[in-house]
Amino acid sequence: MKSWMSFFLPDDEYREKMMLYFFSESAVILLLSLIGMIIYNHYFDISVVNALLISILIFLIYITGRYVVSGIEYTDVTTDKAYRKELKVIAIRVIGFFVILISVYLLLEGSDKWLKLILLTLSASIIWFFASLISLKRSYNKNKDLL
């Protein structure tokens, strides 16, 4: 079946099906939260920007969270050796992200707000690392059961 949505979906049919479930679940939760916000707005004031930001966050966090805990990201990690190798790749990727982002920002913007920037980048890197770690662990456990 042709759909522009297939651009965002993986080629593997199981992963594709799971991603479609996550998108659908997230859309339903988003709809319910929007209805909740309309009711909330009837009694209390909520700014449009806040409502939009909350909606976007609900949609993205739900899909990301479901993807991370589903264990479908690292489909080929079945041995302890492969697990450790992938863990190293994740660590290098996250450290690379941190160093490149800090370097680019300092080059372009100077060092006025460096502490704030370092804390922000560090937080993002830590969250990314732990999300990848959980995803890897879940994938590894799932794959081991399927051997």
Next chain:
Amino acid sequence: MKNNVKIARIKASLKQEQLASRTGVTRQTIGLIEKGNYNPSLQLCVAIAKALNKTLDDLFWEVE
């Protein structure tokens, strides 16, 4: 869904990884199908049957 994919794969001396690459899916998907935890599409059933030189009946038809 119960099936004979694992038995047929072992008889064909193929690893999950090899069957996965021949059918264009991931190793995890092959594992899930073998365990009966995922029902593949007809297209994938045919691809698996062709890769293992079996018919759909041999792999997916339950006989009492």
